[in-house]
Amino acid sequence: GEDVEQSLFLSVREGDSSVINCTYTDSSSTYLYWYKQEPGAGLQLLTYIFSNMDMKQDQRLTVLLNKKDKHLSLRIADTQTGDSAIYFCAESNAGGTSYGKLTFGQGTILTVHP
Amino acid sequence: KAGVTQTPRYLIKTRGQQVTLSCSPISGHRSVSWYQQTPGQGLQFLFEYFSETQRNKGNFPGRFSGRQFSNSRSEMNVSTLELGDSALYLCASSTGQGAGETQYFGPGTRLLVL
Numbered sequence: 001g002e003d004v005e006q007s008l009f010l011s012v013r014e015g016d017s018s019v020i021n022c023t024y025t026d027s028s029s030t031y032l033y034w035y036k037q038e039p040g041a042g043l044q045l046l047t048y049i050f051s052n053m054d055m056k057q058d059q060r061l062t063v064l065l066n067k068k069d070k071h072l073s074l075r076i077a078d079t080q081t082g083d084s085a086i087y088f089c090a091e092s093n094a095g096g097t098s099y100g101k102l103t104f105g106q107g108t109i110l111t112v113h114p
Numbered sequence: 115k116a117g118v119t120q121t122p123r124y125l126i127k128t129r130g131q132q133v134t135l136s137c138s139p140i141s142g143h144r145s146v147s148w149y150q151q152t153p154g155q156g157l158q159f160l161f162e163y164f165s166e167t168q169r170n171k172g173n174f175p176g177r178f179s180g181r182q183f184s185n186s187r188s189e190m191n192v193s194t195l196e197l198g199d200s201a202l203y204l205c206a207s208s209t210g211q212g213a214g215e216t217q218y219f220g221p222g223t224r225l226l227v228l
Contacts, residue, residue, distance in 0.1 A: 031216075099162050099210075101162060102149075
């Protein structure tokens with residue numbers, strides 16, 4: 001079945017880069033997402049990558065995908081205190097039983113210190 | 115375009131009662147997915163509706179049910195509430211055209227069962 005794992009905590013200084021890692025088990029994963037959740041809020045879509053891509057860059061965000069190792073990472077450049085939040089990795093696949101279903105990791109709490 | 119809206123934002127119920135939560139998707143989106151978020155279990159998929167039909171279902175007891183209306187608005191119902199049903203309930207919408215469609219989340223309904 002599907003399983004997604006993330007490290008639970010990451011602490012960085014303002015201005016540094018942050019790298020959040022994620023591993024997944026489902027080899028049929030087709031779409032991989034990063035969501036951000038701030039306290040008391042829903043999930044905000046940050047970026048996504050298709051499994052036929054190795055890298056995607058979107059302003060301060062860089063997503064790297066190693067499909068062989070089933071490893072996904074999110075790099076945030078020039079991290080700011082406003083980036084402090086919980087970051088979730090999620091996967092879905094194009095199988096017929098997967099309509100509307102995302103499988104999430106447990107989330108990484110990113111703390112940015114001034 | 116307005117985002118996904120959920121009502122109510124907060125609810126307090128007692129054990130044994132039932133509750134109905136509402137979700138209005140982004141205009142033009144026909145798929146609505148529901149998730150339960152708890153500190154212990156993380157984000158778990160409940161079910162997905164598309165064109166008034168349930169297309170996918172997670173591993174939750176039958177006390178959890180949902181429906182979708184012709185305008186794509188969706189409701190979920192939890193009957194005979196238990197303490198463990200206390201959670202943040204999130205809905206997400208997408209176009210529903212494919213199994214891996216990007217999902218956009220609402221702010222959630224926080225349910226407390228006493």
